[in-house]
Amino acid sequence: MRRILVIEDHRDLVLSIFNYLEPRGYILDTAPDGRTGLELAETQSYDAIILDWNLPRLEGLDLLHTYRERGGPVPVLMLTARDDIDDKVAAFRTGVQDYLTKPFALAELEVRLEALMSRKPVESRQLQIADLQYDLGTQRIVRSGKKLHLYPACRRLLEVLMRASPDTVTREQLERSLWGEDPPDADRLRAHIYDLRKVIDGPFETKLLHTLPRVGYRLADERMKP
Template sequence: MHLLVVEDNRNLVANLFDYFEARGHMLDAAPDGPTGLHLAGHHAYDAIVLDWMLPRLDGPEVLRRLREDGSDVPVLMLTARDELPDKIIGFRAGADDYLTKPFALPELEVRLEALVARATGRGRRRVLEVADLKLDLATLEATRGGRVLHLYPACRKLLEVLMRASPAAVTRDRLEHALWGDDPPDGDMLRSHVYELRRSVDEPFERKLIHTLPRVGYRIAELSAEGGDG
């Protein structure tokens, strides 16, 4: 498994790395909420272990933003908060499982393995499709009409967010957050990335799939000739 651990307790993180790496798993770590969001948005993890009490952005808010950005990666909340109302908050924010501290490392491992097996075996979308456009979430390969599209990482992330939401529109704020978290760059870099994405996805093809909604954002959809929004 490739895991992301979002936890500010360094001793706990060290214990997790020692245990899981010894069993052949790969781990990345984030010490606060914004860093966790950034890593989750730019890497394909099998599961995320998410603490509740985090600097700068707490666990439930990190989880809500992940789900708003279209991520369906399994998330296990790991926290000392063991009251039922806290668990309800966590699950309603989008958690797949909830484990309270203190805990046994083997239990955490089997819970994560179960989440990953369920996600990959039942219902987790591994290939996104809109018309003849496909994005394989396992290999990160994008194709249209069977032709491989060569995308920069930022364009590939934009494509994933737009395809997950299709045919609905995605606001500029959501797209910027998916790319840069809470620290977007100066200038209209989003427009530049959308332009590059269009060059790969639409320019070589007669039917356009990427559409601009003025003052709102963008969407990917197959529209009728009469219903296009440019």
């Protein structure tokens, strides 16, 4: 079953899309405004998103920019009356995979959705633990929508811990990741861990970086079951 999110404020159009796609086996959710759509896109699992440009509360292109900036991977089909080439270029550069102008045939919408969902997904270069995200390509680190700043040693520790999560990484493994086979004294690693914890956990209620005395460290949301 393919699950689609329709972010569109015109009820008659949404009803037409539902009436056409649901009998063909699609599961559809809808959002009547941009903020609701962004929240659903970031908290639910979808195979594709149909996105209108002109939306209340948050415009479609702004929604898409935020979604992609936070690592949102789901393919997006922009469905809009805007047919100017500059608008199309702006949409594709923001992260749209397909662009369909109104009015349109529902059969064509379905074919385009199928084409989107059949493409091989791009390999993700983003690590995520709970609300903490690390984009290895851009080196952007975000938690709960807030951009975080780490110096290179802490970024390296964060990458190692996120890749291993929820397993524990020993002190020796972390030291090797930073300094190879010739680590400095133990206080140096302890200082980096302190700096890392201050940035990724300090301002937030839920703590993700945990110390296992005489063993090492693990990065995980302890509220989640293993």
